[in-house]
Amino acid sequence: ASTSDGGVFWEGMEDELTDGIEITDWLGKPWKMGESKTPAxxxxxxxxxxxxxxxxxxxKWEAAEGVPIDAILFGGRRPHGVPLVYEAMNWEHGVFIGSAMKSEATAAAEHKGKVIMHDPFAM
Incomplete structure (x- = not known):
């Protein structure tokens, strides 16, 4: 969700909101804390x-010639054993890391619970 002061908002940030800031939910609709029936x-x-x-x-993000890419971030879920952030040695190493990723299943996945599964590029 976005805020009227140019920031972002998600559930759990309620205490950080400044009075008078308006929130637009992920569907582009106005969202009011304590009133809206859907998550922001x-x-x-x-x-x-x-x-x-x-x-x-x-x-130029949709330009046919493309735009330079300086970094690619993968956002998988791993509760133990994997550093939160690490850097590949080069482009090829980054592709290898991404293709070999495992991630904990999310609520959106068909697997429920704390299942660690192969998840190339944390997709």
């Missing part, structure tokens, strides 16, 4: 959002 943020919105909703996206 999409249930699986940790890393997912439509590119056209990104306020700092490059104006």
């Amino acid at each position: 943020a999409h249930p699986n919105s940790r890393f997912c959002s439509p590119a056209d909703q990104c306020p700092i996206i490059d104006p």
Whole structure:
């Protein structure tokens, strides 16, 4: 969800809201804490959002010649044994890391519970 001051909001940030800030939910509708019946943020919105909703996206993001890519972030879930952040040595190593990822199943997945499954590129 987005805020009227240009920020972002998701459930759990209620104490951080400044009075008078308006929230627009993930569907583009006004959202009021304590009144709205639906969540402000999409249930699986940790890393997912439509590119056209990104306020700092490059104006040429859909250009046929493309735009430079300096980083790719994978957002899998691993409760133990894997560093939260690490950097690949080069492009090929990054592709290898992404293709070999495992991730804990989310609520959106057909598997329930704490199942660690092969999840290439944490998709």
